[in-house]
Amino acid sequence: MDLEKLNKERIYISSLTEKDDGKKVLVAGWVYDSRDLGKVRFIVLRDISGEIQVTGIKSSAKEDVFNMMKSLTRESVIVVSGMVKKSDKAPRKREIIPESIELLAEAEQPIPIDVSDFSKTELPKRLDYRFLDLHRRKTQAIFKIQSTLMQAYREFMIKEGAVEAAFPSIISSSSEGGTELFEAKYFERKAYLSQSCQLYKQMLACSMEKVFTIFTVWRAEKHNTIRHLNESRQLDYEQAFANEFVVMDVLGRAVQYIVKKVMEINKAELDMLGLKLKVPGTKYMTFAEAVEVMKKEKIHVGKDDLSGEAEKKLGELYPDTVVFVHDWPLSGRPFYIMPKKGKKGEELSCGFDAIYQGMEISSGGQRVHLPELLIERLKIKGLNPKDFKAYIDSFRYGSPPHSGWGVGLERLTMLILGLDNIREAVLFPRDRDRLTP
Ligand code: AMO
Numbered sequence: 199m200d201l202e203k204l205n206k207e208r209i210y211i212s213s214l215t216e217k218d219d220g221k222k223v224l225v226a227g228w229v230y231d232s233r234d235l236g237k238v239r240f241i242v243l244r245d246i247s248g249e250i251q252v253t254g255i256k257s258s259a260k261e262d263v264f265n266m267m268k269s270l271t272r273e274s275v276i277v278v279s280g281m282v283k284k285s286d287k288a289p290r291k292r293e294i295i296p297e298s299i300e301l302l303a304e305a306e307q308p309i310p311i312d313v314s315d316f317s318k319t320e321l322p323k324r325l326d327y328r329f330l331d332l333h334r335r336k337t338q339a340i341f342k343i344q345s346t347l348m349q350a351y352r353e354f355m356i357k358e359g360a361v362e363a364a365f366p367s368i369i370s371s372s373s374e375g376g377t378e379l380f381e382a383k384y385f386e387r388k389a390y391l392s393q394s395c396q397l398y399k400q401m402l403a404c405s406m407e408k409v410f411t412i413f414t415v416w417r418a419e420k421h422n423t424i425r426h427l428n429e430s431r432q433l434d435y436e437q438a439f440a441n442e443f444v445v446m447d448v449l450g451r452a453v454q455y456i457v458k459k460v461m462e463i464n465k466a467e468l469d470m471l472g473l474k475l476k477v478p479g480t481k482y483m484t485f486a487e488a489v490e491v492m493k494k495e496k497i498h499v500g501k502d503d504l505s506g507e508a509e510k511k512l513g514e515l516y517p518d519t520v521v522f523v524h525d526w527p528l529s530g531r532p533f534y535i536m537p538k539k540g541k542k543g544e545e546l547s548c549g550f551d552a553i554y555q556g557m558e559i560s561s562g563g564q565r566v567h568l569p570e571l572l573i574e575r576l577k578i579k580g581l582n583p584k585d586f587k588a589y590i591d592s593f594r595y596g597s598p599p600h601s602g603w604g605v606g607l608e609r610l611t612m613l614i615l616g617l618d619n620i621r622e623a624v625l626f627p628r629d630r631d632r633l634t635p
Contacts, residue, residue, distance in 0.1 A: 199277055199300055208277075211290075212247035212466075218282040219292060225250065226277045226302075228333060229270050230314075239267040243278060243294075246338070251285075251293040252278055259296070266299050273305035273313065273333060321619060328626055328635055339467035340622060343460055344611045348412055350459035351433050354452050360408035360435065365395040367414065371585040373397045375532050378418045380428075391416035394604060395434055396534065397589045400565055403436035404597040410435045412607065422630040424619045425557060427608060429628035435562075436602030442548045442563045445601040446522045449552055449560060450480040453520050453605075457614060471615060476518040478554065484525040485546075488512070502530025504551070513556025520559075524550040533579040534572070536564040536599075548601070555613040562603025569593050 207224045214223070227245035241252040254267045270276065280296040311319040313333040324331040331337050352362065368389050372379055373396045380391040395413045402409045411434050419426060435452075437445055454477050461468070461475050468475065483491075485504075492499045492508045499508045504523065512521050528537050531549040540546045549563035566572045569590050573583045583590060611623035621627040626635060 199302060204277060210247040211243070211245050211250045214250065214282060214290065214292060216284075219284045221282055222279065222297070223282055223294065224277065224279050225294065227275070229272055229274045229276060229305075231272065232267065232270060234268055239264065241267055241270065241276075243276070244335070248290070250290050251288045252280065252296050252299075253283075253285075253288075253293045254296055260298075263296050263299055266301070267296075270299075270301065271305050271307050273309055273330075274301060275303040275305075276301055321621060325621060325627060325632065326635075332625075335470055339464075339470045340611070340615060340617070341625060342467050343464045343615065344607070344623065346460050346463045347456050347611060347614070348433075348607070350456040351410075351412070351452065353459070354455040355408075355410040355435065358408060358448065360410045360437075361406050363399065363402055363406075363409045363411045365392075365398040365411060365413060367392045372581070375579050375581055380416045380418045393417055394432065396604075397586075399434050399436040399602060400534070400567075400600060401589070401592045403438045403600045403602065404567070404592070407438040408436075416628075420630060424621075425609065425612070427620060427624060427627055427629055430609075430624070431607035432604040433607055433610070434602065434604045436600060438598045438600040440564075440601045441599070442524060442550050442601050445562060445603055446482070446524070446550055446552070449562070449603050449605070450520050450522070453478060453552075453554065453559075453610075454480075456610075460614065473615060475614065479519045480522065481516050481519050482522045482524065485523055485527065486525065488523050491515070500530070502527035504553075506557075509553050509558055510556040512553050517555070519554070521553045522550050523553065524548075526550070531563065533575045533581060534565050536566050537571075537575070550603075552603070552605075554610075555616070557609065557613055559610050559613060560603045560605040562601065564599065564601040567593050567597045567599050 204226060208226055209223045211225055227243045229241055230244040230249055231242040233240045237256045239254040242249050243252050254264045256264055277300045278294060278296050279298045280294040282292055283295050285293045311324055311327045311330055313330060315335060368382060369392050370389055374393045379393060382389045382391055392415055394415050395411060399409055412431055413434055414431050416429050457475055457477050488504060489499055495511050497508050497511050499505055525546050526549050528545040528547040531547040536548040538546050538548055551558050552560040566575055572590050576583045576586055608620050608623040612620050617623055
């Protein structure tokens with residue numbers, strides 16, 4: 199097959215309309231299904247845009263074409279040249295009467311997983327064969343939507359006047375505190391895979407003011423849950439001259455913009471997944487207020503953390519809402535979050551969490567931009583300020599107050615689409631047990 203010719207002449211199935219009836223077209227894709235009724239043979243051809251029936255009639259078809267229609271295996275890749283014919287019985291109200299069929303790649307049988315719309319293959323097996331699982335229209339729908347989500351995030355941020363940034367993934371010390379770092383050998387030295395671009399986005403915001411990125415992070419946490427990955431992507435934002443309330447507002451609008459774009463662009467994919475979305479509202483509450491709500495609901499919360507159960511309850515009480523919980527106790531927040539005093543002198547922080555559809559999608563806050571305070575906060579958290587010298591020193595020569603947040607891309611995809619496992623929202627998951635494909 200001349201692939202350049204194919205690219206020039208090929209028509210995507212979803213674009214076939216009345217105007218094509220009676221015309222000769224070239225289509226290419228995968229054999230989704232086939233049926234042999236003796237004198238008539240059908241193939242359902244699927245490309246990335248949709249499906250169409252290809253109908254071969256023994257009495258009028260070329261013999262080699264009619265014979266070939268019987269031998270094609272499911273998921274084989276073919277190019278069909280033929281006439282578009284109006285047909286009330288066919289799913290798209292039209293079918294293609296083939297003049298030639300070329301086999302580009304034969305799919306071996308049996309196919310290891312069911313890729314039909316009615317597939318009951320369990321998630322772990324689907325992930326073992328993710329390349330094949332991506333033949334499924336439902337799987338494709340999820341990742342088409344995720345693509346819109348990333349594109350919408352970029353669009354929103356550019357409209358906000360933010361600059362897109364690319365940060366290093368190999369780092370010399372922790373950026374989030376804690377121990378969940380993957381080690382990497384860096385020549386004679388020990389290095390780590392980045393847990394977050396936190397320190398770099400802060401340094402950059404102190405000159406470029408508004409910065410964003412889509413950044414891959416690695417967390418060596420051993421838990422194996424439906425909402426954690428060991429490698430995930432974050433939508434990060436950082437803004438100078440801003441406190442946590444300024445960036446919570448940006449985050450609320452970003453999520454609204456993203457959901458709206460998905461609703462506009464991905465109507466077909468949302469239909470395929472049987473979903474109706476709503477643009478979320480926003481709600482603000484302090485940590486103390488959230489605790490009061492949970493007391494009434496008899497749900498346990500930690501002294502400086504909300505439990506998964508509490509997040510779930512907030513999702514039930516405020517559906518389709520981004521709930522911002524702010525004014526957290528300082529003890530539960532990372533070293534880089536700015537402290538503040540509560541009304542009764544209690545040690546609070548300028549940190550926040552955003553909860554959407556019952557799960558945390560983001561955390562963030564105002565940062566410590568004062569070197570001496572940063573050293574103090576690092577020590578309190580049991581970290582060695584020497585390991586953070588370059589970071590601390592970056593704030594010595596004119597660094598404005600600044601704030602930001604990070605949203606998990608897969609978490610957000612999972613919650614917008616109501617998926618029951620985060621692995622559904624990542625092409626090739628990395629979790630405690632999975633390193634391939
Ligand atoms: P945090 O660690 O809370 O904050 O992460 C931000 C968001 O990223 C997602 N996320 C994860 N998703 C899947 N698997 C994981 N293991 C995982 N860990 C986090 C969640 C979470 O809300 N640097 C700060 C952000 C900031 O302050 O700017 C940070 O990384 O959706």
